[in-house]
Amino acid sequence: AQSVAQPEDQVNVAEGNPLTVKCTYSVSGNPYLFWYVQYPNRGLQFLLKYITGDNLVKGSYGFEAEFNKSQTSFHLKKPSALVSDSALYFCAVEAGTALIFGKGTTLSVSS
Amino acid sequence: SQTIHQWPATLVQPVGSPLSLECTVEGTSNPNLYWYRQAAGRGLQLLFYSVGIGQISSEVPQNLSASRPQDRQFILSSKKLLLSDSGFYLCAWSNPGRGAGNTIYFGEGSWLTVV
Numbered sequence: 001a002q003s004v005a006q007p008e009d010q011v012n013v014a015e016g017n018p019l020t021v022k023c024t025y026s027v028s029g030n031p032y033l034f035w036y037v038q039y040p041n042r043g044l045q046f047l048l049k050y051i052t053g054d055n056l057v058k059g060s061y062g063f064e065a066e067f068n069k070s071q072t073s074f075h076l077k078k079p080s081a082l083v084s085d086s087a088l089y090f091c092a093v094e095a096g097t098a099l100i101f102g103k104g105t106t107l108s109v110s111s
Numbered sequence: 112s113q114t115i116h117q118w119p120a121t122l123v124q125p126v127g128s129p130l131s132l133e134c135t136v137e138g139t140s141n142p143n144l145y146w147y148r149q150a151a152g153r154g155l156q157l158l159f160y161s162v163g164i165g166q167i168s169s170e171v172p173q174n175l176s177a178s179r180p181q182d183r184q185f186i187l188s189s190k191k192l193l194l195s196d197s198g199f200y201l202c203a204w205s206n207p208g209r210g211a212g213n214t215i216y217f218g219e220g221s222w223l224t225v226v
Binding site: 034036043045049098 | 153154155160162170201209216218219222
């Protein structure tokens with residue numbers, strides 16, 4: 001069965017520093033991987049996805065993610081964090097017609 | 112462009128009362144449609160998905176049901192709510208197809224509190 005794991009419940013980073021939110025996956029076949037962000041009391045917003053090709057995927061709001069097949073990871077990164085990046089981040093994997101989500105990582109960026 | 116509308120945004124219902132949450136998508140045809148539930152602000156649980164009118168797949172056995180009476184309309188219902196049904200319900204859509212890496216797009220969600 002397809003699954004993703006987000007090992008950190010919370011990540012704290014200072015504004016201007018680089019950030020990484022971790023995700024590992026377990027799939028049979030080709031992995032289709034996604035990152036979403038959720039602000040309080042809002043729906044999820046799509047950030048980026050990996051389908052095939054370049055292992056470094058660029059997405060919205062300056063975020064990028066690195067696909068690593070040998071480590072079965074798909075970590076979300078940003079070179080310089082903003083306070084406005086503080087939110088709940090979800091990694092997801094395609095399973096049939098739907099997406100299976102991780103439990104989420106709360107990112108807190110301090111000024 | 113495509114848009115998704117979900118309502119009501121918030122509702123408080125007594126235990127044992129019925130429920131109806133509605134979702135419509137505009138600007139696309141024959142979308143895949145989804146209902147997810149998010150409890151305690153954390154992980155998302157897939158409840159139902161639909162690949163066409165009248166075609167509903169249930170992922171979790173419970174007292175909820177879903178219907179798709181029109182191509183771009185998806186309804187989540189219950190005949191008798193339980194306290195455990197409280198949560199944040201999210202409707203979503205994607206382009207048709209399976210295993211194609213289609214992005215799923217979410218509505219703004221509906222907060223349900225069962226008292």
